[in-house]
Amino acid sequence: MSVADTTHTGPLGLWRGTATHDEHTDEFALSFAADGTVSLTTPFSTGEGTWTATGARSFSYTIREVFNDRSVMPGWIAINVDATHFEGTYTGSGLCYVHAPDGTVVGSTFAHVTGHRQNPPESDPS
Template sequence: MDAYTATFEPDGSLTVTTSKSTGKGTWTATGDTSFDFSVREDFNPDYTQISPTGKRAAYIQIDFSAQHDGEKFTGAGKAVIYAADDSLIYATDAGTEGRRVS
């Protein structure tokens, strides 16, 4: 699992930063301790992300359903990798976990 920083804003917007990408998306509460989020991460221009199929990836679309306990969250969903021409390279099941930092 790659390390990342995610910022969940009160207005439902979301930003994600990793060492190789930046992304924007949205999140929605689906219950008292559950939420869904969706983010498109564009790979940094100076980073070459080669997919398992051998194609150069331009961005990744991630859609998760998650649960939190106030300080930590875990989620599962799909990660779909696209080329610069928006053609689908591959998709995979994915998981995530995070913790609140101040």
């Protein structure tokens, strides 16, 4: 099995990529852990959430993204993505909801994401 083969490891590890939404493209880093958690870092925000495998090469994740400068975006964004991965690259898309500080949904956007594996974990020998 090659290091880029993610059949047994799913999205575990660090990925860097871009998210395109509303005519903007933003860079991100995502870290997927074996316990089902996922962490997001961008130049402007951070986020935490969960992920789950949905097939041999597919997964989904949900993240609550909070902006570093709360005066720019005082609420948060609920990110929901369905993705597939193959040979060290994943692509996905999903609907994201913008929330006001009180939790009210004030908008939504559809995002397309592409990520590239940075550090593949050890393969599962099973």
